[in-house]
Amino acid sequence: MSESFSPLNRFFSCSVLKPFSEDEIARYMQNQLGLVDVKIDASALTFISKKSEGHPYVLVAMCFMIFDSLRESDQKITEQIVINTQEKMYLRLAQDFFSPMMHPLTPKGKTVLQSIVKNVDGIEFNFKEAIKWTGMPRNHVSPYIHEMMRKGILNKLERGRYQIFHGLFADYIREMATEVARAAKLLDYS
Secondary structure: OOHHHOOHHHHOOOOOOOOOOHHHHHHHHHHHHHOOOOEEOHHHHHHHHHHHOOOHHHHHHHHHHHHHHOOOOOOEEOHHHHHHHHHHHHHHHHHHHHHHHHOOOOHHHHHHHHHHHHHOOOOEEEHHHHHHHHOOOHHHHHHHHHHHHHOOOEEEEEOOEEEEOOHHHHHHHHHHHHHHHHHHHHHHHO
């Protein structure tokens, strides 16, 4: 049964969280790190803010992986520590967040998403671009766009304008497509 039938929805309506600002991220991290007497450089905060895009789940996952990667002797998180943890963070986000988002999409929905991500500059695009990139008629693209909006993969900015929910997710899709192409190439040489 869908969440819309949950008794909680009668009392607690769904609310979309807005991305945290850089100041809110700094306050959050300094507050949490203050509990364990660890400091953080301003450049590390800026890097985390930029990469997380203020997304609450991505931010918390990144912070966990950074803190988990600290040695006992580390009393300060530097930008270099964050950079050294980057691959571990991305793997964790892919495993725990991005992959489960992709799983429920239909195979054709995944193909449409990959076509969009492959061609989009950044994370914003319009419906006409999606039609051009997929090579499909508008009435065939529209249901997949709506499917991705329902799954939280796309956000509707305004009529006919959409945004992939996070830049790291777009990078994840690009990396998946690259791995598939590499595997196909290997199979061709066999």
